[in-house]
Amino acid sequence: MTAANTASQSPTERRVSARVGAISESATLAVDAKAKALKAAGRPVIGFGAGEPDFATPDYIVEAAIAACTNPTYHRYTPAGGLPELKTAIAAKTARDSGYEVEPAQVLVTNGGKQAIYESFAALLDPGDEVIVPTPYWTTYPESIRLADGVPVDVVADETTGYRVSVEQLEAARTPRSKVLLFVSPSNPTGAVYSREQVEAIGRWAAEHGLWVLTDEIYEHLVYGTAEFHSLPVVVPELRDKCVVVNGVAKTYAMTGWRVGWAIGPKDVIKAAANLQSHATSNVSNVAQAAALAAVSGDLDAVAKMREAFDRRRRTIVRMLNEIEGVECPEPEGAFYAYPSVKGLLGKEIRGRRPANSVELAEVILEEAEVAVVPGEAFGTPGYLRLSYALGDEDLVEGVSRMQKLLAEAE
Template sequence: MAEWQTLSRRIDSVAPSATLTVDSKAKAMKAQGVDVISFGAGEPDFPTPDFIARAASQACLDPRNHRYTPTAGLPELRQAIADKTRRDSGYAVEPEQVVVTNGGKQAVYETFQILLDPGDQVIIPAPYWTSYPEVVTLAGGEPVPVFSGSDKGYLPSLDALEAARTERTKAIIINTPSNPTGVVWDDDLVRAIGRWAIEHHIWVVSDEIYEHLTYDGAHTPYPGALLPELRDQLIVLNGVAKTYAMTGWRVGWMVAPAPVAQAAGKLQGHMTSNVADVSQRAALTAIQAPLDEVRAMGRAFGLRRQAIMAALSQVPGVHCPEPKGAFYAFPDVTGLLNRPVGPRGTISRTSSDLAAAVLEEIHVAAVPGEAFGAPGHLRFSYALSDADLAEGMRRFQVWVGV
C-alpha cells in the first residue's frame, strides 16, 4: 500500500481473533495433508439436529422467506426467545426486549457500541473470551481485566472487582459457564456481583451462550432470576450456536431493557439489517423444541470432559481445575515453560511459544492463554471426536514425556 493509504487507528488497535487464527492455521495444515488434531475452535463437532435442518429446508421453498424481515427479527422468533427466557432462565421478558443478531458476536459488539462513550471502562473478569476486550476497544471504551488464576478456581472475588472500579466504570461482563475455563459461577457470587452493580449503577452484561452445557449437577446462574431488581440494568447475550450445534447458521440475540433493545435495532439497521430469514426459521424450530437432543450432546461432552481431564492429570507440570460447564479445559502450563520439553528439547518462554511448538512438532492445535488474558495457560476445546481427543492427548503426553 502507498504511504497515504493508512487505515484507522481504531482497527489498528484491535488484535485478530486468536481462536480463529489457530483454527485457520490448523485447517490450512490439514489442507496440505498434515494430520492435525485441533483443540482450537469452540465448535461442536455434531451436525445440526435433523429436525432443525429439515425445517430450514422447507423454509427455503417458501417464497415468504425470500424477503427482508423486521430488523430486530421475526416477530414469532422474538416471542419464542421471550418464552424460552421464561422457560430456561425463570423470569418473564417481552418480545420488544429481544433483538435477533447475526450470531452471538454481533450481540456483543452492538451492546458496547450502545453503552459506551470514549473513556468508559468495562470490568472483564479474566480469563476472558478473547473478543471481549476488542469489542470494548472498538467502542472507544477501556477494558479493565481482573485476573483470577487456577489457584482461585478462576473465580473473581468481589474485593478484586471493587478494587478495579472507578468513576468511569460503566459495565461488567459475566460469562458463566465460562469460555475459556469451563468454570460455572455459583448463585451467591452472581447475586453479590449483581447487588454491587446496583449499588454503583453499573450495567451487567451476562453472556449465557453455554447455559445448557453443565456437568456434575452444576447449573447456570441467571442474574435476571436471582436478582429481579437488576433487570433494568441487565443485558443478556445468547444464541443457538453452542446449544444446538448451529455455529454456521449465525443466529444470536440480545435481551435487554426496551430502550437498549430499540437502540440495538437502530444500530443494526445501519449494519446488517435482519438475520437471514431461513436461519431465523431454523432457530425458531430449535428454540421451541424439547431439549432431548441438546441433553444427548451434553452427555457426550461430559464423557469427553472426563477423558481430557484424566489425560491432563497425568502430565507433570500441568494443573487444570475441573471444568463444570461449556466444552473447554484450561490448564495452567507454567510447569512446562523455561525448560526443555519434547524430543527436540524445545524451551518455551511463554504459553504462545508452547502452543506454537505443540502445533509444529506433534501437530496438535491449542490456543495460548495470552489470547484470554491468562499467560501461562492453554485452552483445549473438547468439542471434537472421541478418537481425535484420545489421539491428541496421547501425542501431548508422549511429547511431554509421560
C-alpha cells in the same frame, strides 16, 4: 505496523483506521484455520482450537430451514431486529430455560452472539467508559469493548479459585469511569461456573454501585456434575433495568455456522442496538431465523445427548492433562473447554527448544506433536492453554496422548 505507529500518522498517510488497525484477529479462529490448512496439506493434525460442537444440527431444524427456502415470504427483507415470531419464541424460551420473563420488544435477533455483544456495548458505552472484565476472557469481549470506544479493565482469576473472581477483586477494579460489568457463567475459556451465592453477591454489588451488566448465557445448558446455571437478572431482579443478556443457538443446538444470536435488555437499549443493526447488516438471514425458530421452540433432547458426550470427554481430558508433569488443570464445570496452567513447562527444553511463554509452547506442540491448542495470551492470561473437548473421543485421546508423549521430554 503497530497501532501506535498507525495512530501517529496523518489521515492521508493512514491506510487503515487506527481503531480497526488495533484489532487482533480472533486467535481461536486463527488456530482452527491453521489446523485445517495443515490437515488439507496432508498433516494428521488434531485441533483443540475451535469452540464448536462436533455434532450435526438436529434434523428437524434443518428441515425447517429447507421449508423456509421455498417460502416466498423469506425471499424479501424482514424487520431488522428479527422476525416477530422468532422474538416471541425467544422470549418464551428464556422464561422456560432460566425463569427470566421478558417481552418480545426486549429481544434483538443478531448475526450470532458476537454481533449481539458488540451492538450492546455500542449502545451502552461512550468514549472512555470502563468495562470490568473477569479474566481469562473470551477473545472477542475486549475487542468489542474497544470498538465501542470503551476501555476493558481486566480482573484476573487463576486456577487457585477455579478461575472465579470475587466481589473484592471487582471492587478493587471499580473507578468513577466504570459503567459495565461483563459477567459470564459458564465461562469460555475456563469452563468456570459461579454458584448461586456467588452470582447473587456479584449481582448485588453491581446493583449497589449502579453498574450495567452484560451477561453472556450462551453455555447455559452445558453444565456438569453438581454445578447449576443461574441467570443473573433472575437471581438479582433489581438489575433487570440495567442488564443485557446475550445468548444464541450456536452451542445448545450445534448451529455455530447458522449465525443466529440475540440480545435481551431494556427496551430503549434494545431499540438503540436495533437502529445500529438496521444500518450495519439489516435483518439476519431469514432461512437461519426460521431454523432458529424451530430450535428454540423445540425440546432440549439434542443438547442433553451432547452434554452427556461432553461430560465424558471433560473427565477424560482433565485426567489426561493432569498426568503431564508441569501441567495443572482444574476440572471445568461448564461449557466444553479445559484451561490448564502450563507454567511448570515454560523454560524447559523440548526437542531442542525452550518455550518462554505459552505462545511458543503452543507452537512447539503444533509443530512437534501435530496438535493445535490456543495459548493463554489470547485470553488475557499467559502461561495457560485452552483446549476445546468438543471433538470425537478417539481424536481427543489421541491428541492428548501426543501431548503427553512430547511434553514428557521436557527437562
